Amino acid sequence: MCRTGQEPGEPGTGEDMAATDVAFSALLEDSAEELYEQAPCGYLSTLMDGTIAKINSTLLEWLGLSRQQVVGRMRFPDLLTVGGKLYHETHFAPLLQMNGEASGIALDIKAADGQRMPVLVTSKVKSSDAGEPMLIRTTIFDARDRRAYESELLRERRAAEEARLQAEADRQRLQEALAVLQQSLLPAELPTVPGLEASSHYHIASPDLLGGDFYDLFPLGADRWAFFLGDVCGKGPQAAAVTSLTRYTLRAAALHDPDPINVLTTLNTVLHERYASGEARYCTAIFGVLRPGSDGVSVHLASGGHPSALIQRADGSAHFLPTPGGMLIGALPQAQFTPASTRLAPGDTLLLYTDGLTEARVGPERDLYGDDALHAFTASVPPAGPKALIAALTGLLTSFDGLDDDTALLALGMPAPLPIPASEAGTKAC
Numbered sequence: 019m020c021r022t023g024q025e026p027g028e029p030g031t032g033e034d035m036a037a038t039d040v041a042f043s044a045l046l047e048d049s050a051e052e053l054y055e056q057a058p059c060g061y062l063s064t065l066m067d068g069t070i071a072k073i074n075s076t077l078l079e080w081l082g083l084s085r086q087q088v089v090g091r092m093r094f095p096d097l098l099t100v101g102g103k104l105y106h107e108t109h110f111a112p113l114l115q116m117n118g119e120a121s122g123i124a125l126d127i128k129a130a131d132g133q134r135m136p137v138l139v140t141s142k143v144k145s146s147d148a149g150e151p152m153l154i155r156t157t158i159f160d161a162r163d164r165r166a167y168e169s170e171l172l173r174e175r176r177a178a179e180e181a182r183l184q185a186e187a188d189r190q191r192l193q194e195a196l197a198v199l200q201q202s203l204l205p206a207e208l209p210t211v212p213g214l215e216a217s218s219h220y221h222i223a224s225p226d227l228l229g230g231d232f233y234d235l236f237p238l239g240a241d242r243w244a245f246f247l248g249d250v251c252g253k254g255p256q257a258a259a260v261t262s263l264t265r266y267t268l269r270a271a272a273l274h275d276p277d278p279i280n281v282l283t284t285l286n287t288v289l290h291e292r293y294a295s296g297e298a299r300y301c302t303a304i305f306g307v308l309r310p311g312s313d314g315v316s317v318h319l320a321s322g323g324h325p326s327a328l329i330q331r332a333d334g335s336a337h338f339l340p341t342p343g344g345m346l347i348g349a350l351p352q353a354q355f356t357p358a359s360t361r362l363a364p365g366d367t368l369l370l371y372t373d374g375l376t377e378a379r380v381g382p383e384r385d386l387y388g389d390d391a392l393h394a395f396t397a398s399v400p401p402a403g404p405k406a407l408i409a410a411l412t413g414l415l416t417s418f419d420g421l422d423d424d425t426a427l428l429a430l431g432m433p434a435p436l437p438i439p440a441s442e443a444g445t446k447a448c
Contacts, residue, residue, distance in 0.1 A: 060137070060158035066151055068093035068111075077158060082130035094156065099126045099134055110141075114154065118143040124161065136165035203261050208235050211243055213310035215433050217408040221415045221425040223374065229424030230257035230301070231372045232265055236272075241309055244272045247370040247428045248303030248324060248347075260299045263292065268305060278320035281305045282347060282355045286322070289348025300348035304341070304370055308362075308430065315362040315432045320355045322347040325373055325389070327358075328396055330407060332365025332434055336397040338389070339368075365434030367404050369396065374425030375411070378418045387418070404429035 054061060060077030064070050070092050078085060081097065095103045102125040113120045119142040126134045141156040208216045216235055223229070230250030238244050246268050250260045264285060271284040282305055293299040304327060306319030319327065321341035330336045344356040362368055371392075378387045399410045408429050415425060 059160070060156075062094065062156050062158070064094050064154045064156065066143075066154065068095055068154075070094060071153065080129065080135060080160070081127065094154075097127045099128050102126050110139075114141055114143055118145070118151075127158070136161040138164075203232055203258060203265065205234055209237065211235070211237075211310065213312075213432065214243070214308070214315060215404045215431055217404040217429045219408050219412050219415075219425075219427040221374070221412075221421065221427075223421055223424050229253060230261050231374065231424045231426035232261050233370070233426050233428045234265060234269070235428070235430070236269060238272060238276050238307065242276065243308050243310075244269075244276060244306070245308065245370075245428065245430060246303055246305040247372065247426055248301050248322075249372040249374075249426070250301040251299065256297075256299070260289070260293075260301065263288070264301055264303070268303070272305070272307075276307050278305045278307060278318060279355050279357055282320050282322045283353070286347045286350075286353045290351050293348065294351075298349065300346045303347055310432065314364065314366075315430075316359070317362060317368060317430075318357070318359045320344070320357045322353065322355050325371065325376060328369040328371070328392065329360060329362070330367045330369065330396050330399070330401055330431075332363060332401050334397065334401055336393055338393065362430075362432050364432050365401055365403070367401065367407050367429050367431035369407060369411075370428045370430075371411075372424070372426045374421065374423035375415065375427070377423060378415075378421045378425075380418055401434075403433055404431045 055075040057074060057076055060080060061072075061074040062070055062077060063072040069090065070088050071090070073085065073088055078088065081088070095106045098106060105123075105125065110120055110123060110125075119140075121140045123139045124136065125139050126136050128134055138159045138161045139156060140159075141154050143151045144153050144155055145151050204220060205218075208218055218233060220231065220233075230252060231248070232250070233245075233247040235243060235245045248264065250257045250264065252260075267285050267288045268281060271281045275281065275284075282303065285303070289299060289301070302322055302324035304319055304321045304324045306317055308315050308317045319339075319341075321327075321344040323344050323346040324341075326338040326341050328336060328338055339358050339360055341356040341358050343354060345353040347353065360368070376387055376389055376392055379385065380387050380391075395410075395414060396407070399407060408427055411427055415421060
C-alpha cells in the first residue's frame with residue numbers, strides 16, 4: 019500500500035528504494051583496477067624522464083597500441099604530434115618542474131594509424147616524503163567534441179567577419195553612389211554673375227540617405243537671373259526623383275514665364291498631377307528673379323510654404339523678408355503663393371536656407387535652434403558678403419550635435435565697395 023496521495027514509482031516508494039539498492043551494489047562491486055582501466059579518460063604514470071610506467075586501457079584504445087608497445091618503451095612526448103613535442107619541451111616540462119603541476123593544457127596525441135586526437139592534459143608530480151620527485155601522474159581528456167565546437171565557433175566568427183567586411187564594402191559603394199547622385203541634383207558650381215556675389219553650401223546629415231534639399235542659380239537673359247531653394251518632403255530615391263523633377267520644372271517654367279508666382283504655380287500643377295494617383299509628394303520652395311544694377315540688386319520672389327528669407331544689411335542689422343500664407347507645393351490642385359520684393363544695396367546679403375538649420379537640436383535639453391537664434395547669429399556676423407556669411411553658417415552647422423536633416427544654404431548679394439586707401443584719397447583731394 020502507498021501512503022495517501024502517493025503514486026507507485028514515486029521517489030521514496032518501495033520500488034524506488036529497491037532500484038537504488040541495486041545501483042549501489044553494482045558500484046560497490048567495481049574494483050579500483052577496473053575503475054582505473056575503464057575510466058572515461060586516459061591515465062598514465064611516467065618516470066621523471068617521461069618514460070611511461072603505467073597506462074590505462076582507455077588511453078591505449080585511443081592510441082591503437084598495446085601495453086607491451088608502450089610501457090617501458092615509449093616516453094610521454096612520443097605520444098604527441100610534432101608540435102606537441104615542441105610545446106612539451108619548451109613549456110609543459112618546465113612548468114611541471116617549477117610548479118609541480120600543469121592543468122588543462124591543450125595538445126594533440128598521435129594514434130598508431132596516424133590520426134590526430136585533440137586532448138586536454140593535466141599532470142602532477144608525485145614526490146617522496148623527503149620532497150624528491152618520484153613520478154608524474156597524468157590525466158588525458160578527450161577534447162574532440164570541444165575542438166569541433168571551437169572550430170565551428172571559429173568558422174562562424176570568420177564568416178561573421180567576412181560578412182561584416184562585405185557589408186562595409188557594400189555600404190562604402192552605396193555611399194559613393196549616393197554622393198554622386200546627390201551631387202547630380204545640385205549645381206556643380208554657381209555661375210559668375212556680373213555685379214553679384216553668390217555662395218552656397220550643402221550639409222549632408224547622413225551619407226546613407228539621399229536628401230531632398232535643392233538650390234540653383236541660372237541666367238534668364240536681359241541681365242536677369244533666377245534662383246531657387248527648396249526642400250522635398252522625405253528622403254531616399256523617391257525624394258530624389260521628386261527633387262530632380264522639381265529642379266527641371268522650375269528651370270523650364272522660368273524660361274517660359276519668369277514671374278515667381280507663375281513659376282511656383284506651374285510646379286504645383288506638375289507635382290500634383292504626377293503624384294495624384296499614388297503617394298502624395300510635395301515640397302517647399304522659394305523662387306525669385308534678380309536684376310543687378312550699378313547701385314543695387316532688385317529682388318522679386320515668391321514662397322510656397324518655405325521659411326522666410328533672411329537679409330543681412332551692410333549696417334550690421336538683419337531681418338526676415340516675410341512671405342506669410344504660402345502653401346505647400348504639390349499638396350493641393352490649387353495653391354496660393356506669397357510674393358515679396360526687396361532691394362539689396364552694396365554690402366547687403368540675401369540668405370535662403372532649408373529647415374535643417376532651424377530645426378537642429380542644440381544644448382543639453384536638445385531644443386530646436388529656431389528662427390530667433392538664426393536671426394541673432396546673422397546679426398552678430400560682420401556684414402562681409404555672401405561668402406563670409408556662408409562660411410560662418412558652415413561653422414555653425416559643424417558645431418551642432420543634433421543635426422538630423424540635410425541643410426542647403428544659398429546667399430546672394432552685391433559686394434560692398436572696397437575702401438579707398440588714405441594715401442589715394444589724399445591724392446584725389448589734391
